[in-house]
Amino acid sequence: MLPDKKVCRDMLYYMKLSREIETRIERKLYRQGKIVGGVYVGRGQEAISVGSSIQLGQDDCICPSHRDMGAFLIRGLSPREVLAQYMGKKTGVTRGKEANMHMGDMRHKIVAFVSMLADTVPVAAGIALAYKMRRQRNVVLCYFGDGATSRGDWHEGLNLAAVQKVPVVFLCNNNQYAYSTPLEKQMPIPDISLRARGYAMPGVSVDGNDVLAVHEATREAVELARNGGGPSLIECKTFRMTGHSAHDDARYVPKELFEEWSRKDPILRWETRLIRDKVMSEGEVRGMATRITQEVDRAVSLAESDPLPEPEETLEGVYADQSVEAPLAFAASFFSPDRWR
């Protein structure tokens, strides 16, 4: 059964918006040199972050990873802030301090991930622990890829969450490659969801390119967590339709796999389903696409004209206490006239 019509339409909107923003980032702004750092996109994986995070409440929290654009947008970041973030602008989510998807804002209950993947897994357990200690009926969605599940922090985090029975849902975006390393060189098991058994939590594998399957699996896990049933692991099987990053042409991936998975595109599938089930007409879907293009056009032009941070802002924000001086590269007193008498 489909969720209500608004949720169905919103899921299509956020998947399409994610795709459009990331296409601009990867295929235009990066190539034009307007984005100077790394670019990691979630093309083909949009159903995972959208189908899951769309059902959270305001006080729930997400710990996204680097291919979860939809989750950031659903939690309330605007396309302009996100694009400005990529361009290193002062108006970006991190005011130029951080690059690309390394962004967060506790006002929106989004935790910024670090590049040491899986580090957010025990952090998510700690957020959930705070919910439990405060008797709040909230949950944390914690996202990561297949690669992250090989790290020690991942296992420590799942174990601690399970022992403490805290309200967190672990969502694995299994796109079958950790940079250039395929699954069979990462793990000896066929399904990442099997790892849940070691921590006595429910573990399921779903079609990550089916937004409805992701939505349904997450709904069950969120309900369990909210009712004190503890953590779950959901493996969303998908495929990375790009290289690891914009500079990686992914020549190590067999072409047939790209062809096979492009036929399973999550946006195309959801559009077809919504039209077939008469939730939206073809005209409405086209209208949505046009509006998204215009929305992103506007966001790009605003972000492009936004200012860069001032160089001196480098020294700001290391500590809460402003009186703690961030030392300069040289001792300023050397230039003081007192030293030269």
Place this chain on the structure above:
Amino acid sequence: MATTTYVEAIRQGLWEEMTRDEEVFVLGEDVGVYGGAFKVTAGFLDQFGEERVMDTPLCESAIVGAAIGAALMGMRPVAEMQFADFISCAFDQITNFAAKCRYRWGAGVPLVIRGPSGGGIHGGPFHSQNPEMYFVHTPGLKVVAPSTAYDAKGLIKSAVRDEDPVLFFEHKYLYRRVKEELPSEEFLIPIGKADVKRTGGDISVITYGAMVHNALEAAGVLAADGVELEVVDLRTLVPLDKATVLESVKKTGKVILLHEDTRTGGFAGELAAVIAEEVFEYLDGPVMRITAPDTPIPYSPPLEEFFLPKTSDVIRVARHLAAY
């Protein structure tokens, strides 16, 4: 009035903070039923319950990670590393996650990580280390290392109330060896303020942790020879109280930098650089370091004794420097 040991002072400080604010909680290995390997949290489980006194699996990285998560939500976790040596397992969470949250995306992490550090108890290479410099080198962290019961109590309370991650290195040799009368009323000691433990006009000994007591002992011996040491206890390595250090060096013109940590990349090197840059004109002799040698900390008593800086080292160097 009864005296309070260094370990009891830390226990009291944590107890008071947990009583004051129910968002403060402790987590770590054996902190609950057992009361902590060194009994810092003895009695806490009965008083505060098992949610706020949380026994964890052996998972230093997840202990710190979970503490970060709770701190991001505004709680005040105090994570215990059973021995400071084990903090290496949590290095990534501390240096990449906790230290950088505020700078990267404006999220405060009001977290305390306590660790019993230091040698002199025949703990061998993995129960004796002084790991402070890994963290001193990471902007975003504060690093505290008290030498007395009074300082330990006042500083642990400030650490709990601080808005940023604080690493609190307790010297385990001092736990039951130093004691003093503590005020009955509440007191706090600000993070980032050094304390001149003994004033003197001839040589500044700048130090922290257990070595403060060696410096004071040496000062007592040397006073009989007419050499007056000024003992500056840093108490906090980050933020460094540069003003107090430089004031002392300007007064004496001679300086010994003393720590139990190993030599290369130790805090003495940083202090020597600050002194050379800022008060070069006031120096009347070479800036001398007294530190442990660049080796792991050995177990056997004659080896460990050789490894640790001693009062006699301070006396020998100070006599030479006084004559310079």
